[in-house]
Amino acid sequence: MSRLSLNAVLVSTVGLAAMLPAEAGELPNPLEDEDYLHDGAPDPKLIELGRMLFFDPILSGNRNISCGTCHDPSRGTGDDLALSIGEGGEGFGADRHSGRSGVTGRVPRNAQPLYNIGARSYRAFFHDGRLEPDAAGVFKSGFWSPAREHLPEGLDSLLAAQAMFPVLSPVEMAGQKGENPVATAVAEDRPADAWDLLAKRLSGIGVYREMFREAFGSSKVSFVQAANALAAFQAVAFRSNGSPFEQTLRDGEFARLSDDVWAGIDLFYGRAGCDSCHSGPLMTDHGFHAIAMPQTGPGKGHGSDTSYWHASGFMDRLEDEGRFRVTFEKEDLFSFRTPSLLNVALTGPWGHSGAYDTLEGIVRHHLAPQASLEAYQGTELPVLDAVIEQTGKGSKLIFRPVNPARRNAFDRRDTWVQTNVRLTNRIAEANDLEPIELSDREVGQLVAFLESLTDPAMRDRQDLIPERVPSGLPLQPPPQSSR
Ligand code: HEC
Ligand code: HEC
Missing domain, CATH: 1.10.760.10 (Cytochrome c-like domain)
Structure with a gap:
């Protein structure tokens, strides 16, 4: 001893x-x-909605990649790659490669792990901390971010604000100008339109409409709500202090x-x-x-x-x-x-x-x-x-x-x-x-x-991956049963 x-x-x-x-x-x-958002216990309806959104490729411009592709709960909430391959890629983990349609390049940084990402003590997200609370009160959203004044109000945490961004990245989720309306809005610096287009996609799917209504008590779907739900899910799913x-x-x-x-x-x-x-x-x-x-x-x-x-x-x-x-x-x-x-x-x-x-x-x-x-x-x-x-x-x-x-x-x-x-x-x-x-x-x-x-x-949280998602699109990453 x-x-x-x-x-x-x-x-x-x-x-x-x-x-x-x-x-x-x-x-x-x-x-x-109490060290976690929602004191560690968000509304289960919010969590379940967030879980579906996290694994549903519907949030990507070309409907081909989800948050879970790069933050796979069975791969340490990452993708096992030094640098991720984003939209346009095929395969999972170390087998991921650029798909038939090709990619414009690599994601420039390592996919960050999401363990304990719902801890309140976080005061900046991303490797360079480019998303932070706006202490000076310049922006109505309450956050400093690359979207500046375009970031809307109503985001209930820094983590929710983060979820507004992967969908705007051409190489991660949005795709390239001309390939889909979301990517085009992004390329033309109209992020609010990109978020609205995605919200419209969601509200066109009956199961989502119902889930949003149950979680927020209103049938109007916004991307801010989606971001709040994604944050609730991540805060609970990846909480790890054992x-x-x-x-x-x-x-x-x-x-x-x-x-x-x-x-x-x-x-x-x-x-x-x-x-x-x-x-x-x-x-x-x-x-x-x-x-x-x-x-x-x-x-x-x-x-x-x-x-x-x-x-x-x-x-x-x-x-x-x-x-x-x-x-x-x-x-x-x-x-x-x-x-x-x-x-x-x-x-x-x-x-x-x-x-x-x-x-x-x-x-x-x-x-x-x-x-x-x-x-x-x-x-x-x-x-x-x-x-x-x-x-x-x-x-x-x-x-x-x-x-x-x-x-x-x-x-x-x-x-x-x-x-x-x-x-x-x-x-x-x-x-x-x-x-x-x-x-x-x-x-x-x-x-x-x-x-x-x-x-x-936390060794393997494949159980978090649903069997199917409301959009009916092929799951990203594939569900447990097909591995
Ligand atoms: C193509 C791969 C990819 C996809 C898809 C993706 N991410 Fe990420 N994620 C990354 C990378 C890479 C970073 C670090 C980026 C940087 O620092 O510039 C990151 C950073 C983050 C962070 C910040 C963590 C921290 O410690 O600061 C969170 C939270 C996050 N992602 C959640 C999400 C959510 C939610 C989605 C879906 C809406 C998503 N990601 C989609 C690759 C991805
Ligand atoms: C001066 C501050 C500082 C000190 C002291 C320090 N680290 Fe780090 N460490 C960092 C930073 C910053 C990074 C990330 C750097 C990057 O990605 O460019 C890091 C990254 C790491 C990582 C990789 C984590 C990941 O998710 O990629 C490990 C492991 C680590 N440090 C362990 C240690 C150990 C063990 C020691 C003591 C021998 C130590 N660090 C001392 C600042 C520090």
Whole structure:
């Protein structure tokens, strides 16, 4: 038995925090009902409506992808990919690829896990926190967001506001201009029309009309209501506070955790200083930090670098400058939100662009961020078998397969930032995580601790996926019975 757990057994009436060595920080209190939206208990009618909407491709412009495709409850609420393949893709998880009709490219960031996403403590969503409460009271919606003044009133939480956005992303759910009216509204910066078109689709389906009426007491369907229902569902479905670590914080059954886990806790909350960012019950400070994380894939098109554009002929810029693009503060360059670590063992690949496919890899990155960035060898991205690009303008606008002669030039975007010394130097220079030295054994102990953050009840939540959805469209992802 380790020193810590032995100690703990001897003084089990004292709080667990008191058991830790003096230099360790404070251990968190696990989350309780009141820490979640609706005090953890939204109206069941709202939850069920949200569940249907979450898995129904009806919310995508071309009716071919649902929230659940990228946030699959049997895949750690992700898609097992470093970078998602959105609308136009086919298949699920690691088998997903660009479908026959082709895709315009990859989703530029890793699909974020949704565990405990209904915790009230969240104060910014997305890797760069571009959706936040509007403390200054500028927008009637109550939120700062990429939709600015277009975001309507009536969204009952930050999480509900988030649900307004995936449907507006051409590469995620909306599709491309000209393919469907939702995508065209998006492309013409008419988000309110896009939301209305989707609400109209829903109200054209009898089962949905009835479900909305039961949940909201009125037969008028709006996308704001859909977003409120999606939030209620996510808050309940992905609530997870039953990991061995949290159980132990609650009941003081110290022997539940192995010696290695205790040694990992000791490091995490002590010498390794992980809790200076991964703090509190969700193991995040909700803040933004630059930790020299490598960029994989095409990025968000931030930055002013035009080297790819000049070299390839594709009019694209490729960097992902993270939080900087929201605040335009220099110290936010290449900063990303500290992720929650609850269930982290289920949520790989890790990092905002899925740069690491092992927990050990991402932990080691933290020990020597700049050296790790320099030595980074890249990660496997699924092959895009068919890619399309926009040609022409206005009424002549169409999407065509990328000319095979230009395909190599297109594909170079996947590793452009990684292999460009000037661009990786910018990421390295922005780093604000101090290197530390840990032995291989200690790295193993940290990984053992991270693995003790997995809630057994979350290993596979296929049961959340309905057998069918009200639109009658093929389910995304497929239901349990057909796997
Ligand atoms: C094509 C894949 C894809 C689809 C479809 C998709 N998402 Fe996501 N989701 C992502 C990615 C990628 C991010 C991170 C985006 C970023 O930071 O720019 C994300 C972020 C989120 C977040 C923010 C989490 C956080 O910690 O900040 C929530 C919540 C979410 N998605 C819910 C949804 C809902 C609800 C839907 C359906 C309406 C949906 N997603 C559809 C890929 C997807
Ligand atoms: C300076 C703040 C900071 C410190 C200290 C820190 N982290 Fe992180 N950590 C982050 C940020 C920010 C990210 C996400 C970076 C990104 O995606 O670009 C992250 C990502 C991670 C991830 C990947 C999670 C995911 O969902 O992708 C793990 C695992 C992790 N950290 C573990 C640790 C461990 C273990 C330590 C201590 C050795 C530690 N962190 C110390 C800020 C920090």
